[in-house]
Amino acid sequence: MSLSLPEASNFAVPIDRMFNAMLVLCGGVTLGVFVVMFWFCIKYRRGSDANREGRHSTKMGLELSWMLIPFLLFVGIFAWSINLWTLLRRPPAGAMPVYIVAKQWMWKVQHVNGRREIDTLTVPLGVPVRLIMTSQDVIHSFYIPDFRVKQDVVPGRYTALWFVATRLGNFPLFCSEYCGTDHAAMTGTVKVVSREDYQKWLKASTALPPAEQGRQLFVQFGCSGCHDPGSGIRAPVLRGVYGSTVTLADGVTVTADDRYLHDAIVLPATQVVAGYAPIMPTYQSRIDEEDVLLLMAYIKSLGPQASPAQTGVTHAQR
Template identity: 55%
Template sequence: MSTEAGAGLPAGFHLLGQSASTAAAPVDALFTAMVVLCGSVALAVCVLITAFCVRYRQGSTAERSRPKRSLTWLEVAWTLTPLLIFVGIYAWAARDYLRLYRPPAEALPVAVVAKQWMWKLQHRNGRREINELHVPLGQPVLLRMSSQDAIHSFYVPAFRLKQDVLPGRITALWFTATQLGEFRLFCAEYCGSEHSHMIGRIVVMRPDDFSRWLAEGPAQPSLAQYGFALFRQLGCSGCHAAGSTVHAPLLDGLPGRAVHLQDGRTVVADDNYLRDSILLPRKDVAAGFEPLMPSFAGQVSEEDIQALIAWLHATNGDKP
């Protein structure tokens, strides 16, 4: 067996597993800090227990006649020191967590639909994949994910990423791959009898190779183009188009915009607001409009909803 020079370890050995995304290093650093901290505390407690057991054992000459009843400085120290340490760790973890849910503007969007028992993925130009995701090296990728049936969980150990994929909701996750190669994709949430077979792979390619691969797929409408075709096919343009005689909200530039509602609340038009507006139009009615829009629940699939949302993002100047 080959070993790393001077290390005495097998080639390719990784203490915390292979690290292949920009999210991996911060997660590994936080995990290592927690292990070192908790291990140090456990070791200190064991040392103190052993020392006290030896010093104050039965028959020892240790002084016991005048025990100190109060050591205020010690009580303050053992209360504030752990508090400050763990508040600091919380802030560190919260910073890294929030970073995972703030994708860069240039991230490549990929629509992901989980179903028993496969991953269905579609790139912005319309190219589809099942249980595989090809991505370029060093470029951010944004996954917009929804489930067709049960709760699933998108898990790539080498990327240190795991995100639940829920029915009735769109969740997002972004990453930047830092190594070429193939990396295992799992469903980390029990989702039925064939759960263990719901596996796939992430294929990281050089940017020029990825561009060629993306262009070589069968010709088909992009996500945004398909979404616009659905928008017209379902009759949405009859009310929401700029020239419509029906009093309905205009949709251009809607994603990410603040929306004032009839009940006085203000919400941000994120992906879940857009989804609910299609399937549950009476849930959050825009101020100044009557709740006249019919529900399209049962008429559109998860892929259709992702395409409609991609088209709405395209009207906002975002990448479709």
């Protein structure tokens, strides 16, 4: 049974199966309760000659079974759902990243080679796709009913979602978190095309690669004036920062992941690197989330730093 919606991703069939199993189970229990209720209503109605002695009897087998059977059923559902949930939360290592920025009231999409689209998400058939999502303003929720996937998109945070599209065609995309006046119009289309068509479509773009666009912004926003080697200002060199361990002024060590870089750019005062003066201006409200993604792509493209064993210093000490 498919709930009359197309089953268009790798998750659709297992999720429908689980949904239907729970529907049948809950329906069965409800039906059982109501049948017994009506039967008792009739049997013990006022004036009936039913036996009202109230005799106590204990049937061990019966009591054990009404405890054990539901217990096993519920533990079974728990195991089943946690299994499915783990699958939903763990994209395969080689999944293709696509960046999504939600904004009142549209979906902005950035592909690996810099190609962009709005309110349309083009993906190849049969390839694991990992969406990395954030919001420019309020909480939105990215929902593709035909894929049976949904994920909140939260400002100041990167959330992820993955799937493999299993059918060619166009599928509706919705925002499923009330996000203001035009929430209901915050819809889009997921276009599933063949791998060859997807590659052709990507290549048809004239956009610069994200890292190059990021480099341009890096100069344009004046970041290079402090961060480029030889700038004369005491600011960390950003080569190798991504994925490294950074010691902050308050002694806390953090891993420089996407979230760290995002906040280092947008809210530098919240995490000052040890050994530096907090002179970096905040770019909050000056740089939008799409530009932050490009700046991050540039910083990541700078490559790994020489290992500490070679230089004798850790990243934050340079």
